[in-house]
Amino acid sequence: MTQPSSSNPLEFTARGIVLGILITLVFTAAQVYLGLKVGLTFATSIPAAVISMALLSAFKDATVQENNIVQTIASAAGTLASVIFVVPGLLMIGWWAKIPFWPVFGACAIGGVLGVMYTIPLRRALVSQSQLPYPEGVAAAEVLKVGTQSRSGAQEGKAGLLAVIWGTLASALFALLAAAKIIAGEVAYYFRFGAGSGATGLGASSSLALVGAGHLMGITVGIAMLAGLVIAWGILVPILTLSTPMAAGASVADHALGVWSTQVRMMGAGTIGAAAIVTLATLAKPVIGGLKSALEASRAAKHGGAAIPREERDMPIFIVGLVTLIAMVPAGWLLAAFLEGGVLASVATPLVAVGIGYILIAGLLAAAVCGYMAGLIGSSNSPVSGIAILTILGAATSVGFVGRSVLGPETSQALIAFALFVTTVVLAVAVIGNDNLQDLKTGQLVGATPWKQQVALVIGVFAGSCVVPLVLDLLNQAYGFAGAPNQNAISDQPLAAPQATLISTLARGVIGGDLPWHLIGWGAVIGLILVAIDFALKKSSAGKYSLPPLGVGLAVYLPSAVTAPVVVGALTGYYFEKAMRGKTYGEAASRVGVLVMSGFIVGESLFNVALAALIVTTGKGEPLAIGAGIDESTGMLIALAVAAAILVGLYRWAANSARRIDA
Numbered sequence: 001m002t003q004p005s006s007s008n009p010l011e012f013t014a015r016g017i018v019l020g021i022l023i024t025l026v027f028t029a030a031q032v033y034l035g036l037k038v039g040l041t042f043a044t045s046i047p048a049a050v051i052s053m054a055l056l057s058a059f060k061d062a063t064v065q066e067n068n069i070v071q072t073i074a075s076a077a078g079t080l081a082s083v084i085f086v087v088p089g090l091l092m093i094g095w096w097a098k099i100p101f102w103p104v105f106g107a108c109a110i111g112g113v114l115g116v117m118y119t120i121p122l123r124r125a126l127v128s129q130s131q132l133p134y135p136e137g138v139a140a141a142e143v144l145k146v147g148t149q150s151r152s153g154a155q156e157g158k159a160g161l162l163a164v165i166w167g168t169l170a171s172a173l174f175a176l177l178a179a180a181k182i183i184a185g186e187v188a189y190y191f192r193f194g195a196g197s198g199a200t201g202l203g204a205s206s207s208l209a210l211v212g213a214g215h216l217m218g219i220t221v222g223i224a225m226l227a228g229l230v231i232a233w234g235i236l237v238p239i240l241t242l243s244t245p246m247a248a249g250a251s252v253a254d255h256a257l258g259v260w261s262t263q264v265r266m267m268g269a270g271t272i273g274a275a276a277i278v279t280l281a282t283l284a285k286p287v288i289g290g291l292k293s294a295l296e297a298s299r300a301a302k303h304g305g306a307a308i309p310r311e312e313r314d315m316p317i318f319i320v321g322l323v324t325l326i327a328m329v330p331a332g333w334l335l336a337a338f339l340e341g342g343v344l345a346s347v348a349t350p351l352v353a354v355g356i357g358y359i360l361i362a363g364l365l366a367a368a369v370c371g372y373m374a375g376l377i378g379s380s381n382s383p384v385s386g387i388a389i390l391t392i393l394g395a396a397t398s399v400g401f402v403g404r405s406v407l408g409p410e411t412s413q414a415l416i417a418f419a420l421f422v423t424t425v426v427l428a429v430a431v432i433g434n435d436n437l438q439d440l441k442t443g444q445l446v447g448a449t450p451w452k453q454q455v456a457l458v459i460g461v462f463a464g465s466c467v468v469p470l471v472l473d474l475l476n477q478a479y480g481f482a483g484a485p486n487q488n489a490i491s492d493q494p495l496a497a498p499q500a501t502l503i504s505t506l507a508r509g510v511i512g513g514d515l516p517w518h519l520i521g522w523g524a525v526i527g528l529i530l531v532a533i534d535f536a537l538k539k540s541s542a543g544k545y546s547l548p549p550l551g552v553g554l555a556v557y558l559p560s561a562v563t564a565p566v567v568v569g570a571l572t573g574y575y576f577e578k579a580m581r582g583k584t585y586g587e588a589a590s591r592v593g594v595l596v597m598s599g600f601i602v603g604e605s606l607f608n609v610a611l612a613a614l615i616v617t618t619g620k621g622e623p624l625a626i627g628a629g630i631d632e633s634t635g636m637l638i639a640l641a642v643a644a645a646i647l648v649g650l651y652r653w654a655a656n657s658a659r660r661i662d663a
Contacts, residue, residue, distance in 0.1 A: 008310070011065040012452045019055060020073025020456065021463045023048050027074060028467040032081050036088065036475060036497045045140045045439065046602050048074035050168075053144070064144050064446045069456045071140060072439045076460030079431040080108050080468055082384050086392070086424045087472060088497040089504030091484040095417035099476055104469035106334045107421065110327055111363070111428025112461030116454055117324045118367040118429065119436040120314050123450060127440050128312070132375030135216030137441030139598035142591070144446050159657045160595045166653065167599020168606070170646045171208040175607040178206045182627040183642060184635035186561050190253040193238070197246040199256040200237045202229070204564035206639045208646065212600030214569020215576075215593070221376060222570020224548045225563050228555020231526070236264045236556070260559075263519055268557030269389045270523020271530070275549035276369045276390070278531045311444065315451045324360075331425065332356050338421050344414045350402050355422045358398055362391060363426050367433025373550055374434045375441070384431055391426045392503050393520075395419040396510035416507045423503070432461060527553055569597070576651050580658075589658035596650050 027048065052070035056062040087104060090096045126132060143164055177183045183206055190201025214222055237256055240263050246255045314320075335355040339348045366387050396419040403415045436457055443453045480494040483501060509515030530549035537545045555563040576593055580586040614623050627635075 009065045009447070010061055010063045011449060012069055012456070013066055015059075016052075016056070016066045016069045017073065017456070017459060019052060020048075020070040020460060023051060023070065023074035024076055024460050024463040025467050028076075028081055028464045029471045032084055032468060032471040032475070036084055036481070036500075045071050045075040045136060045435075045442065046143055046598060049140050049143050050164075050602050050606070065448050067144050068443055068446050068448045069452065071144070071442070072453045072456040073460035073463070075435050075439055076112065076432065076457060076464045079435040080112055080428060080461065080464035082431040083108055083111075083424050083428055083468060084472065084497070085384070085388050085500055086420055086427055086503050088476075088481045088484075088500035089420045089507070090417055091476065091481050092497075092500065092504045093413060093416055093420075093508070094485045095413065095420075099469050099473035101469045101473070103334065103338060103421070104424075104472065105465045106330065107424045108428050108465035108468055109462055110331050110334065111359075111425040112432045112465060113458055114324060114327055114359070114363055115367055115429040115432025115434075116436055116457050116461065117320050117327075118364050119371050119433045119440075120320050120450075120454060121317065122368060122371055122433075122437065123314060123440050126371055126375055126437055127444055132372070133216070133218050133221070134375045134438055134441040135213060135218075136374075136601070137438040138445065139212075139216055139594065139601060140438075140442040141445035142595050143598050143602065144442070159592060159661055163592045163595035163654060163657070164599040164602065166650060167212070167596040168603035169599075170650060171212070171600040171603030172607045173603075174206065174208050174642065174646065175604045175611075176624070177642065178639070179607075179611060179622070179624040180627055181622070181625045181630065181635070183639035184632060187636045187639055188253065188561070190251075190256050192252050194242065196242050197244065197255065198238055198242040199246075199252045199259075200233050200241065201253065201256055202233055202564060203559070203561040204568070205561040206643070207565050207604060208600040208643065209604035210562065210565035211569035211572070211643070211647070212597035214566035214571075215573030215597040217376075217566065217570055219570050219574040220546060221548060221551045222567050222574070224551030225555040225570070226567045227547060228552040229560055229563060229567065231552065232260065232264055232268070232556045233560060236267065240264065263516075265557055266516055266519035267523030267526065268553060270520035270525075271527040271553035271556050272387075272523075272550065273390050273520070274524040274527030275531060275553045276387075278528070278549070310449050311447055313449060313451050315454045328356055328360070331359055334425075335418075335422070338418065339414075342414055343410045344403065344418065347403055347405065351399065351418060354398050354402050355418070358395055358422055359425050359429070362394055363429035366391060366426055366430035370430045370434035371437040373554075374438045376548055376550060384427070384434060387430050388423065388427050388503055389506060391430070392419060392423045392506050393510060393515075395422045395426070396507045400511045412511055415511050416504070419507050419511070420504065423507075432457070523553075523556070526556075572647060572651070573597070576654075580655065585655075585658040585662035588661050589655045592654040592657050593651065596654055 049067060049071040052067045052074075056067060056070070083104075087099070091099075127134075142160070145160075174183075178185045186203050186205050188201065188203035190199060190203075192199050237260050241256060241259045244255075244259050244263075247258075250258070332352055332355075335352045336348060339345065339351060344351060370384065370387055396416070399415050399419045399422070403411060436454070439453055439457065440450060442448075443450060481497045481500070482494045484494070506515065527549055530547065530552050534547045534549050537547055555567075573593070577590055580589040580593075583589070611624070630638075
C-alpha cells in the first residue's frame with residue numbers, strides 16, 4: 001500500500017511549514033502541562049496528521065508528502081516536551097527560583113538538532129533495511145494514505161477513512177467517560193498473601209489508545225511485555241513486599257505500588273540499561289553499514305545525484321558532521337554560562353569538557369537506543385524516562401568524579417544542578433532521535449524525501465524550544481512544583497512532576513553516595529539473562545521466535561497501568577489476524593483493523609489536547625467529572641464492559657467492511 005510518488009511531488013511548502021509550526025506550538029504547551037501533571041506524554045504525529053489533512057484538504061494540490069512534512073514538524077512537540085522529566089528538578093533542588101528562557105531554549109535546541117543529526121546515519125540501518133515494526137510510524141502513514149485515497153474515490157480508501165473515524169470517535173468517547181468519572185480511569189486489583197506483608201496485584205489504564213498501540217506493535221513485543229509484567233508483579237513485587245514492612249495505615253495497593261516504585265522500578269532501569277548496551281553492540285554492524293551507505297550516497301551525489309532515488313536522499317553526511325561539530329560551540333558556551341560566577345568556577349573548564357564529551361557520546365548512544373526502541377514499541381511507549389535515569393546516573397558519576405576535589409555542602413548542590421542540566425541536553429538528543437526515525441518510517445511508506453523531513457524536524461525543534469521554557473515558567477508561577485523550596489505560586493496545589501522528582505533524587509544519590517546500586521545491578525543481571533534467552537530462542541527457531549529484552553525490561557520499568565492494555569491489544573490483534581488468515585478478504589481486513597487501531601490513538605490524543613486546554617482554562621484538575629459518586633468497583637466493571645463491546649464491535653465491523661470490498 002505504499003503511496004506511489006512522482007519524481008518531484010509537492011512536499012516542502014510555506015503553508016505546510018507554517019501549519020506544522022502552529023500545531024507544534026499548541027501541542028507542546030499541552031504536552032508540558034500533562035507531563036508535569038501525570039508524568040506521561042503522548043505522541044503527536046498521528047493527531048497532527050489528521051489535523052493537517054483536514055486543513056490542507058481545502059487545497060486541490062495538497063499531497064500526502066506535504067501532509068507528512070506537517071506531521072514531521074509537529075511531532076517535535078511530543079518529544080521535546082519530555083525535557084520536563086528533568087528541568088523541574090533544578091527548581092526542586094533550589095538551584096533556580098524560576099525557569100530562565102535562554103538556558104532551557106538552548107538545551108532543547110542544541111539537543112534537538114543533535115538528535116536529528118545523530119539519527120540520519122541510522123536511517124538505512126534501522127528504517128530502510130530493518131524489520132522493526134514502527135507501530136506509530138506505520139499508523140501515521142496509514143492515516144495519511146487513507147486520507148489521500150478517500151479523496152481520490154478508492155473504495156478501500158473510503159472504508160479506511162471510516163475505520164479511522166470510527167476508531168477516533170470510540171476512543172475519544174471512552175476517554176471522555178473516564179474523564180467524566182462514569183467509568184474508572186484504571187481497572188486494578190491488589191491483594192495480600194501469606195502471614196506477613198506480602199502483596200501484589202495489577203492495574204490497567206482505561207485507554208483504548210494503548211490497546212491500539214499493542215495491536216500495532218504485534219504479538220512478539222506483546223509477549224515480551226507480558227513476560228515483563230510476570231517478572232515485575234508475579235515475582236519481584238511479591239518477594240520484595242514480604243521483606244518490606246507495610247507502613248502504618250497504608251493500603252495493600254499503596255504497599256505494592258510503593259515497593260514497585262522504590263525498588264522494582266530501579267531494577268527495571270538496570271534491566272533496560274543492560275539490554276540497551278547489548279542492543280547497541282548488536283547494532284554496531286548495521287549502524288556502521290548505514291554510515292558507509294550514507295558516505296557512498298554522498299559520493300554518488302557528487303558524481304550525478306540522479307543515480308540516487310529521491311526516497312533515499314538523506315541530508316549529506318558532510319553537512320551532518322559539520323552541524324554536529326558546530327553545535328558543540330554553543331553547547332560549550334551554554335555549559336560555561338551555567339557555571340559562570342558559581343562555586344564551581346575553579347573546576348569549570350574540566351566540567352565543561354566532560355559535559356561536551358558526555359553530550360557527544362551519551363547523546364549518540366541514547367539516540368540509537370531510543371530510535372531502536374521507537375521501532376520496536378513506538379515512540380509513545382519508548383521508555384524515555386528510563387533513558388533519562390541511565391543518563392543522570394552517568395552524568396552525575398562523571399561530574400562527581402571531576403568535582404570531588406571541591407566537594408562540599410555548597411558545591412554538592414552545584415554539581416547536582418550541572419549534572420541535571422547536562423542530562424537535559426542529552427535527553428533532548430534522545431527524544432528527538434526517538435521521534436526522527438519514527439517519522440522517517442512514515443516518510444518511507446508515503447514516498448517522502450528523507451532530507452526534507454530532516455530539515456522539517458529541525459524547524460520543529462526550534463519551534464518547540466521556544467514554547468517549552470515559556471509554558472514551564474507559566475506553570476511554575478501558577479502552580480509551582482512539589483518539593484521545590486522557592487514556592488511563590490498562585491495555587492496551593494503544586495504539580496507533582498513525578499519523573500523530575502525521581503531524576504533529581506537519583507542525582508543526589510549518586511553525588512551523595514547513597515544510591516541503591518545493588519537494585520540496579522540485580523536488574524542488569526535480569527537483563528543479561530533475558531538477552532541469553534532471546535539469543536537461544538532465535539537460534540533454536542531459526543529466527544522465527546524471539547523475546548526482545550528491551551520490551552521485557554520496559555514492562556518491568558513502566559507502570560502496569562500502561563503496559564497491561566498494550567499486552568491486551570497485542571493479544572486481541574493476534575487473534576483477529578489469525579481469524580482472518582486464509583480468507584480472501586483477510587489482507588484487507590488486516591489493513592482496516594490497523595486503521596481502526598490508529599483511530600484509537602488519534603481519538604485519545606486529540607481528546608487529551610482538548611482536556612489539557614480545558615484544565616488550564618477552568619483552573620480545575622477534573623473539569624468534566626460528573627460521575628464522582630459511582631462506586632469504584634462498579635466503574636471498573638463498566639469500563640471493562642464498554643471496552644470489550646467497542647473492541648468486539650469494531651473488529652467485526654472491520655471484517656465485514658473487508659468482505660464487502662472483496663465482494
